[in-house]
Amino acid sequence: MEEVTKVDQKKPHVVFIPLPVQSHIKCMLKLARLVHHKGLHVTFINTQSNQKRLIKSGGTSWLENAPGFQFLTVPDGLISTSHSDDEPMQTMEQVSSYLAINFLDSFLDLVPRLDTPVTCIVSDGFMTFTKTPDAAAKLGVPIILFWTFAACGFLGFYQAKVLMERGIVPLKDESYLTNGYLDTFVDIPGMKGIRLKDLPEHILGVGPKAHALKFMLETSMQADKASHMIFHTFNGLESSLIKVLKSMFPKIYTIGPLQLLLNQIIEKESKNFNCSGYSLWKEEPECLQWLHSKEPNSVVYVNFGNLAMLSLQDLVEFGWGLVNSNHYFLWIIRENLIDGKPAVLPPELKEVIKRRGFIASWCSQEEVLNHPSVGGFLTHGGWGSVIESLSAGVPMICCPFSGDQQTNCAQMCKEWETAMETGRNVKSNEVEKLVRELMVGLEGVRLRKKAMEWKKMAEMSTGPNGSSSLDIEELVTEIRMLSRN
Known part of the structure; x- marks a missing residue:
């Protein structure tokens, strides 16, 4: 059984739930370390297989100097192919199918083991298929959606909802994938010259990934319900798109690049926030x-x-x-x-x-x-x-x-x-x-x-008074306020 850290009962407690994929875990783990450094207690939820891989690769070595930061795990349905330490063979489809059915109960089983009440959940925007909003509702706490990609990437996925309302998707049949139709320009506020072919193939509704359109629609609708959303980008790069997002959703935070924000801690306090320590694979020096x-x-x-x-x-x-x-x-x-x-x-x-x-x-x-x-x-x-x-x-x-x-x-x-x-x-x-x-x-x-x-x-965005630095401070302040309610 995993050891649960004793923590200060007065500290806000944030539970992070990443999509169980290397790039999403890496990004969310950086945000978790950042808010932990700013005085919040953190519980990071990994799947059992990914946590085993993270430990094996040395990705948790920094935990010795991080009191109040803990990992807990949920099952992912994967079984090693042998009795050795070999990693189980996994596909995202396998893991997703299992978590869609089992994650909510597995997560709620962990809650009684936490030594301090949960203040809020930060969920990967794509993890809503595992009912993370339901988990937050059962705990009576707010949920913040974290999109580990750019504003343009989010709006690309969000077009599943927009284009379906316009009758543009799903495409009529697979011939539309090759007859030049994908060169059709799409009107997305804040983005110029975007064609159907520049959007995720998941939203087209035909071909090998036709089933993903339903998932994209459900994800978009969950985004519409969110009171707070975080994006891993910075204002200078996507200012026009961030303005669009702020006109569409109640509260937006842009907090990138995360590594540069962590670097600010290095410069100020000589802390060891290096670039490694987030990988599910062994990095080769x-x-x-x-x-x-x-x-x-x-x-x-x-x-x-x-x-x-x-x-x-x-x-x-x-x-x-x-x-x-x-x-x-x-x-x-x-x-x-x-x-x-x-x-x-x-x-x-x-x-x-x-x-x-x-x-x-x-x-x-x-x-x-x-x-x-x-x-x-x-x-x-x-x-x-x-x-x-x-x-x-x-x-x-x-x-x-x-x-x-x-x-x-x-x-x-x-x-x-x-x-x-x-x-x-x-x-x-x-x-x-x-x-x-x-x-x-x-x-x-x-x-x-x-x-x-x-x-x-x-x-500049991650420096003193930069937009990302100000947004991370505002996010932490917001979470502290939630803990007082």
Whole structure:
């Protein structure tokens, strides 16, 4: 049985409930550590499998210096395939199906073990499918929805409700996916030039992910009921969209980039809030050692996140494109990247990669992006990766796979001018051309300049009297007021 920390009964007590995915856990854990530092008691709810992985990777080592911060777990229905410490094989679909039925009861079973009353719940906006609003109602406490992505990403998902009301989705049939209809422009206040193809494929209502439209609708309707919502973005980056959100919802907080807010604590109090300690995978320090041997801005960092799946053919096309670009590259190839299985590169490609490439299974991404040797980032365009790259002033090549990545990519390329896009049908010659342009071309120079401008704006937002700094203070004040009611 997990040990429950003895806490000050007078402190506000916030329960965090993340979506059980690496990027969402990382983002919410940073927010949890931030509000804990500001004097609130925190209980962080992980699934049993993810908590086991977090501990195994060293992601909880900082807890020794964090009294009043505890992890508790709920079952996720996953069973290890052996009696060893091997991680159970899991898919998001498996976990989601189990949690949709079992999370509420499992969570409420934990409540009597808490030593202090719950002040409020901070739930991932996508976790409402597990009835987190019902949990808050049963406890008689408010719920705050935390969207771990950008304002543009949220509004992309929110279009499921808007477009259905307009009769635009679901599409009539799958032919609309290929007949050019997806090039139709969509009117979204605060966003210019957004097409149907730039929105999450989940909202289209046809094809392999047709079932997800219902989920998107329900999630949007839960957002309509929320009294408080948090976004991991900053005003300077998305000012027009934040104005739109504030006109739509009662109370909005923008609190990004979170790592830069944590860095403020380092500067003021010399606390150890480093970039690592949030990963479900073991981070390989050899990546940084390899980068130390390279010239400034000479390395392309390549990582497609924690969920994207590639075919072996796509992997090979990326590989030859990177090799033929004649630039150094650090390539993260997860053990389940190729259709959920380990990648086996062709021997001839593996051999030539040794000349200019370094392959690892995982790394401390923020440390890599902030390394002076890194001059560009080939990314899937997940929001965690994008905001970390902007925080480091690193320009990008974006290859979106699903979800908010298409919307992020459209904004990165057109609005923020920090990225170039590669088509989803990956060809080595296109990858080669884009990498060369990013690293030494005139377009790369322009994108790098813009990325540095966004970096400075992110630092201003998280500095003294910056919009994100003020919003986190306002959020904590609001939670303190809730504890007095």
